[in-house]
Amino acid sequence: MNIPKIESLRQMEIAFCVRMLRENFSLCLRIGRDLVRLLQDLVHVPEFRSIWKDLLYNPSAFKVDGFVDISQMYGTRTSRWYFLLRITPEMESQLRFLLTRVKFGSQKRYQVWFARKFLAVPERKGVVIDIVRFICCAHHPSNEIIHSDIIPRWAVIGWLLKYDLKHYVEANLKLALFYDWIFFDEKVDNIMNIEPAVLLMVHSIPRYIDITHSLLEFLFILLDNYDVERKEIVSRGISTALHALTRKGVVQSLDVLTSCDMLSPIFKERLGKLLSDWQFQHRKEFQSTNIPPGGIPSSSSSLESQTSA
Structure with missing residues (x-):
């Protein structure tokens, strides 16, 4: 060299x-x-x-x-085309094969082959970050695939998360997984970009509770530290993402997380607070948008207008 x-x-x-x-x-x-x-x-x-x-x-x-x-x-979502530039065409082809042809439960030999081909050299392991962004943002399965026995996206990401990674690579992988959560806006963002993270957390209970725990922990680290001066943006993004995921049926409820005895009480409490804060803010915004320009009319002025009419 x-x-x-x-x-x-x-x-x-x-x-x-x-x-x-x-x-x-x-x-x-x-x-x-x-x-x-x-x-x-x-x-x-x-x-x-x-x-x-x-x-x-x-x-x-x-x-x-x-x-x-x-x-x-x-506030600007990155186009999926950029993520295709971050991995090789061969890597993209193999990932799409895995996510469209391989049945859940039969994926191990394909994963072993993929790892030997693309991740065997330590210097290459950083590419898992780009793979996660590709899976979240550039590969959106059809409804037919989603309801089939094909290995889901969250399971492939879970496998990558369990791979032998250096700490900073693992942290960046989690950031790649949650990145659209922290700025989520339903007007510009796609629910499919944030789906894998919540499904990975939910489906890891109880067998892989360590994954659920580490992902929730990282999510709260982002909430507290990602951009302290703009924390309100991050908090609103995460809260909006959680509500969008339940409202659109990606998960039926977040009770599986907030009521899980195997998770830290602190995490469950913070998750519950995030949800309640969003409801309060959403209700306040709804009320403010329904107040007439002149404010809320008093009962006397309303009565006068009715009498004069």
């Missing part, structure tokens, strides 16, 4: 990306929220660290009219 040549190529890639971000940021914005996720993972690189700081504290440095805050990127 020619290390100097690899390092030279790396520097050329960095220079190209930095130039694109600095000189053509209006085009880069079209990528959407996943650009934020990728840049976050590059803050250890000095050239990208300065870009990250400008995104947070000096957005005017990008000289894009109307771009004033990073939260505008949060």
Whole structure:
């Protein structure tokens, strides 16, 4: 392996990306929220660290009219086509075969083959993050597949989560799984992007309760720490995602989580609070949108209008 040549190529890639971000940021914005996720993972690189700081504290440095805050990127869902660029065509083909042809319970030999082919070298294991984003956002099974005995998406992600991963890769995999949760908006987001995470948590009870526990724990870590200055956006996104999942029948109820004796009481309490806070906020917003421009009329003014009529 020619290390100097690899390092030279790396520097050329960095220079190209930095130039694109600095000189053509209006085009880069079209990528959407996943650009934020990728840049976050590059803050250890000095050239990208300065870009990250400008995104947070000096957005005017990008000289894009109307771009004033990073939260505008949060609200833009990344197109599924971008996720196809993050994995090889062969990898995509094998994943689609697994998710459309292989029966649940007969997947082990296919998974072993896939791991040997694409994940055997330690340096390649980071690709599981892109695989999870692909599965969540770029591979949406038909209703026929969903109601068949084909291995579901959540089970494949559960297998990847159990794979021998370094801690930072596992954390980024969970972030990839939940990323659309933390900014979920029914007007722009697809319920299928957030479906695998909740089904993985629900179906892991009780046999793989450690997965449910670790995913809930990570979800609350995101709620508390992802963007402290914009915590309201994250809280609203997660709450909206949970209610959308139950309202659209992805899961019948979240009682399986809130009443599970095997889960931490703290997690169950926080989950219940998230749900109740959303109901309160939703009710308040509904009431405010139904108040006339002049406010709520007093009983006397209503009576006067009826009398004069």
